[in-house]
Structures are given as C-alpha cells and as structure tokens.
Amino acid sequence: MKTTFSAADRKGWMSLLATADEARLTELWQGCGIDPVCEWLRPPEAGGVMVRGRMGGTGAPFNLGEMTVTRCAVSLDDGTVGHGYVQGRSKAKAAMAAKIDALMQTGAAAGVRKAVLEPLAEERQAKTSARAAKAAATKVEFFTMVRGED
Amino acid sequence: MYVAVKGGERAIENAHAWLAEERRGDTSVAELSLDQIREQLSLAVNRVMAEGSLYDPELAALAIKQSRGDLIEAIFLIRAYRTTLPRFGYSQPVETGEMACDRRISATFKDAPGGQVLGPTFDYTHRLLDFKLAAEGEVPEAPVSEPRLEATPHISEFLQGEDIIEREPSSDGVPGDLTREPMSFPAGRAVRLQSLTRGDEGFILGMAYSTQRGYARNHAFVGELRIGTVPVEMDIPELGFAIEIGEVELTECETVNQFKGSKTVPPQFTRGYGLVFGQSERKSIAMALVDRALRWEELGEDNVGAAAQDEEFVLSHADNIQATGFLEHIKLPHYVDFQSELELVRKLRREAAEMAETLAAREAAE
Structure with missing residues (x-):
C-alpha cells in the first residue's frame, strides 16, 4: 500500500538518515521490528562527493574537497523503491536508510516515523541546541570603562 | 657497465x-x-x-x-x-551564512549582530603546560547560556550596504577541479582556492606571514572568522531533487583589506577568503591572506615581485604530498644514476690531471 508524501517530506527524512549516528540508527531500526524483504537495485557502494564552497561565502563556486558517501537502492516486494545516501563508508547504514526510505512510502510510514525518525530528529535537535548553548555562553559581553578625563 | x-x-x-x-x-x-x-x-x-x-x-x-x-x-x-573512491558528483555550494557557529569573531566590528562568540579557543590561554592533563580526571561541563536560534549573518554584508567593500560576483559557473585536470597557469581564483585549502599549513602560513612582513603587504584585518557545521546538499538524479548527504565542520575567514582605488573603482576595501575543512583557524586566516595577495592582477595592483604574488610559485609548491614525494625520492636507490656521475667525475679528474701534467711538462721544457 502506498501513501502520499511530498518531496520536501522525503528530503527531510533522507537528510536525517544521512547524518544519523550509525549505532543509534541501528538500535532504533532494530527496535522498530520491521525488516522487509527487499531486492538490491544497487548494492551499497562507497564513493566521494566533491564539496563546493563559494568565494567570499556568497560568490562564485570553487571545489573545497571531497567527503565520503555511501549509497544504495532497494526495491520492496510491492515495487516501492528506496534510496539510501549517507555520509561515511558504512554499507549497513546505507542499507538501513534505503529500507526506511522505501517503508516511508508505504503504509508502514507512520510506525517507522514514530519509531525511528522522530527520535532521530529530536536527538539531532538536542545535540545542535546543546552546542549552541555552549557557544552562547562564550559570547563576549562588552562594557565600557568610565574614564575620568571629562 | x-x-x-x-x-x-x-x-x-x-x-x-x-x-x-x-x-x-x-x-x-x-x-x-x-x-x-x-x-x-x-x-x-x-x-x-x-x-x-x-x-x-x-x-x-x-x-x-x-x-x-x-x-x-x-x-x-x-x-x-x-583516488580509489568513485566520484558520485559535486555538492551544491555550502551556505556558510547558515552555519551553526561554535565560534564567530570579528577583529573589525565589535558590535556585529550575532556578537563575538569565542567558542572552544586556545586564545587567551596562557600557553602554560597544564600538568593536570598528565593525570586522568573528570572534565567539568562547559557552562551554557540561552542558545541563538537564528543564523548568524556574515559581517561583510553590513559593509556591502555602503558599497565600501568589493562585492563577490555571484555565479553558478562550473569551477575548475585540480583533481580532474592538471593545473595550468593562470589558474583562476577557483583553482587557486582549491589548491590553497588542501595546501600544506606550514607553507601557506609562511607565505601569508611573508605578506605581513612586507613582501606584497595587503593590510589584512580579520573581518570575520567563524567555525561551525554546515549541511552538504547534493542533487540526486534518481530523485529529481537535492537532499542533505551529510554535514561538515568548516572554518571560514574573510579578510578586509586596504585598497587605494583606481581610475574606474572608487576607494573601497577588498577581500581575501579562506575556507578549510574542520577547525583549522590558522590555516584559514593564512589562506585568506595568500588568496588576497594572489589577486593583485585582477585588482590592478603592481606586481612587486613578491613570492606570495607569484601564482605559479605558490600553487606549485603548496602541496605537501607532491613536495615530499619529490624530496624523499632522492633517498631511494639511485645506484645507476650515481654510477654514471661517478664515472663522469673520475673522467673529468683524469683529464684535469693529464692537463696539469702536460702544462707542468711544458713549463719545465721552457
């Protein structure tokens, strides 16, 4: 059974899976209790992506350096195709991401979202806020010394 | 033989x-x-x-x-x-203006929106050895404060309002890639930046320092230095849209440099740019200074013959793997090369000795 979803929604979960900590993702995925039978459309392969920056932060692009990425594609029994694109070289992580991407297009979406994606999103948010809170504590509060020359 | x-x-x-x-x-x-x-x-x-x-x-x-x-x-x-990794593609240019900043300072604007955020810095430490680290121990948790939720704007944006700093012409042109085509000169700024960001930190630092000491001095201020993470997005052809494929920590430095102006351009500040993987502050500042020095021609400045202005010199010697490969290969067996040199020197010495004997005999005869 297929469900409807927007490209932005799919972009959201794929992005979350790309940066997820592998150990945590494995734990959540196993806790989810679903492991669909699927076929490889593209077995996991590790490769590089050239990351670009912009001159002066906003100008013309230039090549900064590569990062490692692992990708794969799976097909469920009903023909639903899932893609995994994850940072790093873990084939297991790419495989989990592809299966989750496929399931998120099926009737299992709500369950997977609750068991895997929501905890990942919350933890990512918490991690980002924790760093931002430490950064905020190192913000300089200037004060002006009164000079006695008036 | x-x-x-x-x-x-x-x-x-x-x-x-x-x-x-x-x-x-x-x-x-x-x-x-x-x-x-x-x-x-x-x-x-x-x-x-x-x-x-x-x-x-x-x-x-x-x-x-x-x-x-x-x-x-x-x-x-x-x-x-x-070199063993297949290249999946190129990312969209990262948006450093959207960076989740751990650190963000400006040496030019005290009250920049977003403030001066020191982050986990070595600055203002006394550089005294901390013997507590020699023993194992718990580290106290870093203090926290109300986190800033919105993105921190680039400081150069504020100067651009007045047009008092040069604008970075935006483009979506395809930059040269020195991992795909051998470098040729003039390399252009995109390839220069790629070469500098992967160049040897010590070499880039030395080049940058030479500009500060007067060899193509360009009066750099650190307009902004920021360290933090940015998402990396790439278009995925099979999906038809871009997704985030990961996150990288970057250090970005923008320098604000003096510029006299020219016949066509009123006096305004110019810019140097450094962007490096990871928390790499020294390298990023050095990269910005060298980038600025190498821009002399496009800014209509004089070539004063300084090493840091010489694109071919800087880019050809910045790569420590090329450099160490060539340097260290001379320790490997060169028995045959050396054998022929040895033969040559022996022959020259024999000829010199014969010549000396002939001269001595001639003098004695006279």
Missing part, C-alpha cells in the same frame, strides 16, 4: 615487521583506539582531512595511527585512498 641487482625483499619485509612493532610501542601501555584519536586529537584529524582533501574523521584517525602521528604521511595515505 653496471650489473642489475635484485634483492632486499627479506630486508624490506623485516623492516616493515619492525615498523609495525615500533608503531605499537611498549605493549604494557594501552593501545590507542581510532575513537580516541578522533575525539581527543581532533585538530590533527582536521588537518589530515583538510590537506588529504577528504572529509572522513574515521579514515583520518586511522591514517594518523598508521603513520605513527606523522601527519604528512597520514595525508599521503588519505590522498592515496581518495
């Missing part, structure tokens, strides 16, 4: 076995794990990623362990590994 020699296999094998043993060191001391290197020697990991030109902290940690902490050797290992 020379005789080709074979051999040395056993010596080489035994040397490598001893290397492995020495790498491990005293086995009564606990072995280093890659996690320990990644977490506790993270600035070394960052340097290996930046100069190895491959963002992967686990691989960089492995390379550091394998190279016994010789970072140039580690960078060499990463560069070699990198």
